[in-house]
Amino acid sequence: MTTSRSLPPLIVLLGPTAVGKTELSLRLCQRFDGEIVNADSRQIYREMAIGTAKPTPEEQARAPHHLVDLRNPDEPLTLAEYQQLAYQAIDQIHARGHLPFLVGGTALYLRAVTQGLRIPEAPPHPQLRAELEAVLAREGREALYARLQTLDPATAAVIDGKNPRRVLRALEIRLITGRPKVEQEGMEPPPYRILHIGLTRPRHILHQRADRRVEEMIRQGLVEETRRLLEAGYDPALPAMTSLGYREIIAYLRGEMSLEEAMARMKVETHRFIRHQYTWFRKMPDVHWFDLEQEVESQIVALIEAFLAPGEGAS
Known part of the structure; x- marks a missing residue:
């Protein structure tokens, strides 16, 4: 799809964990x-x-980075807040005459920026959130989902009913705004012309790289990092603390498994996460995919140069 040359450019570099996004993006x-x-x-924390x-x-230090270290582990960042901060950062990069690269593997963050998702805004309601969290803890996800099916059947029919966070948030939006979540959603494409570059590797090689990354994290001090977070008072139930890697090391620190078992679990869960990422990436349109096991960097450079050249367009 050809895009207007009057719009400022945005390069999107996406791919699964451990594929090699960081080093290529820096070059x-x-x-x-x-x-x-x-x-x-997760890098917002x-x-x-x-x-x-x-x-x-x-x-x-090799390139300016934005939207890293935005929040403490117990401070939430909504998708709408992330979207707004990303747009501000991109606009400021353009104002400096530089080229913005949106780099990561969180599909919802990528879609929020590149597709301009309209995200329902429900004002904070700590009492309601506490009540819903209590129901979740006491009765489980099924009870929350049953309530959502009653109050907002349209949203219940399209969200992942097995994801307790999605169910809780949909209920929260319905109860606070009085409107179904799906009624408030949609897309409003942002004012950029966008080039999507997807990075991949053969799955078995990607799994090997992910496994080596897990081992390197342990050598670098993931156990000590997790212990410091717990000693700082961060609740193990926080979304940040229950994310991949930290939850397994917390289980180890509690004596629920050995370090070897925790590492094995991390590897299995990382492989599962990679499959999940690819599922979402396949839903994103107009992605130019490159296998980093091949000599493709010159091709990627040529694609970007063509995209930026006057009179050309890409998406």
Whole structure:
């Protein structure tokens, strides 16, 4: 699909965990005078560097990074807030005359920015959230989902009913706004012309790279990082603390499994997460895919150059 040359450009670099997004994005930014906008939902948290594979200080010094270390682990960031912050960062990069690269593997973050998802805004209601959390803890996801089916059958029919966070949020929106969540959704494409570049590798190689990353995280001090977070008072039930890697190490620190078992579990869950990422990536339109096991960097550079050249267009 050809896009208007009057719109400012945005390069999207997406791919599964451990594929090699960070190193390639740094080289591309150095070549094209670019700046990176983070699209990884866990790298927004401070004090969680190892378990999120956050770019190191040395890597961040090679190109400006935005939307990293935005929140403490107990401070939520809504999708709508992320979307707004991403648009602000992209616009500021354009204002500096630089090229923005949206880089990450969180499909919902990527879609929020590139497709302009209209995200229902429900004002904070701590009492209602506490009540719904209590129902979830006491009666389980099925009870919440049954209530959603009664109050908002249209939303219940289309969301992942097995995801307790999605069910809870849909109920919260319905109860606070009085309107079904699906009625408030839609898309409003952002004012950019967008080039989607997808990075991949053969699945068995990707799994091997992910396994090595798990082992490297342990060597780098993931156990100590997790222990520090717990000692700082962060609740193990927080979404940040129940994310991949941290939940397994918390189980180890509680004596529920050995470190070897925790590492094995991390590897299995990372493989599952990679499959989940690909499921979402396949739903994203107009992605130019490149296998990083091949010599493709020159092809990617040529694609970006053609995209930026006057009179050309891509999506």
